[in-house]
Amino acid sequence: MSLKKVMLLSALGFISFNTLSQKREVKITSKKITNNIYMLQGQGGNIGLFVGDDSVFMIDDQFAPLTNKILTKVKEISNKPIKYLVNTHWHGDHTGGNENMKKNDVLIFSHENVRKRMSADQTVRGRLKKASPKEALPVITFTNDMNFHINGEDVLVSHVHNAHTDGDAHIYFLSSNVIHMGDTYFQGKFPFIDLNSGGSIKGYIESINKVLLLSNDETVIIPGHRSLSNKAELKVYKKMLITLRDRVQENINKGKTLAEVSKDESITKEYKEEYGAWFISAKEMRETIYKSLQK
Numbered sequence: 001m002s003l004k005k006v007m008l009l010s011a012l013g014f015i016s017f018n019t020l021s022q023k024r025e026v027k028i029t030s031k032k033i034t035n036n037i038y039m040l041q042g043q044g045g046n047i048g049l050f051v052g053d054d055s056v057f058m059i060d061d062q063f064a065p066l067t068n069k070i071l072t073k074v075k076e077i078s079n080k081p082i083k084y085l086v087n088t089h090w091h092g093d094h095t096g097g098n099e100n101m102k103k104n105d106v107l108i109f110s111h112e113n114v115r116k117r118m119s120a121d122q123t124v125r126g127r128l129k130k131a132s133p134k135e136a137l138p139v140i141t142f143t144n145d146m147n148f149h150i151n152g153e154d155v156l157v158s159h160v161h162n163a164h165t166d167g168d169a170h171i172y173f174l175s176s177n178v179i180h181m182g183d184t185y186f187q188g189k190f191p192f193i194d195l196n197s198g199g200s201i202k203g204y205i206e207s208i209n210k211v212l213l214l215s216n217d218e219t220v221i222i223p224g225h226r227s228l229s230n231k232a233e234l235k236v237y238k239k240m241l242i243t244l245r246d247r248v249q250e251n252i253n254k255g256k257t258l259a260e261v262s263k264d265e266s267i268t269k270e271y272k273e274e275y276g277a278w279f280i281s282a283k284e285m286r287e288t289i290y291k292s293l294q295k
């Protein structure tokens, strides 16, 4: 396996973190978005950080071996304690640091399905993911929306149905005009839609519609993976997904089988190079959309 492939699989939580850390030292970098909001990147899902006079509010925590480095980076940005953390969904590259964060007195929030899925064995892309220990589970769960009123801002944490999984949350920083979308957005590349965890192409597109509705040209969008983005880019992304969905649906209407759609490169022709050269290939994208539309 190439180093690039190892890093990618590890980034997404599909092979153990140790395989990666033996190969490369992970550095945590920070990007300042506003005076109070930052994005941290290391290995795994993009971390959102909201600092201010009250405390630090964090979104996702990557992998357990990175916690100390993440905490060091947070201390460079704020001298306040991290009090609250929201998991955007259950995948290990977004929740792997939970147990460590709880030991540091951080209160963890998530949609109720995140806690449910973390509590039991799961299969992701054919691989078994063991249940997390109870020390890693979110402490407070919600079903639809919840609001945090801290650091002089209203922060809306809002569930979207059956998008990347069945427990996704978006985090809206209303006055700062920043949105963290978790893995309901893989900036610039085909998304992983986890059908086994309740994800769907329909929900994925609806979730993007919600963000488009609540954003304007100045909104900064933090995707679950890759670079900071904006409304214009998200619109292009949505168009790509709708085009693929419609083409696959047409094939289903014509009675084409999964095997036929899996082989039919014309469905993803103009997108393959740009969107397929990362984690999810054009072939897997076609198969995922087909299976999702059949459900």
Ligand SMILES: [Zn+2]
Binding pocket: 089, 091, 164, 183
């Ligand atoms: Zn994910």
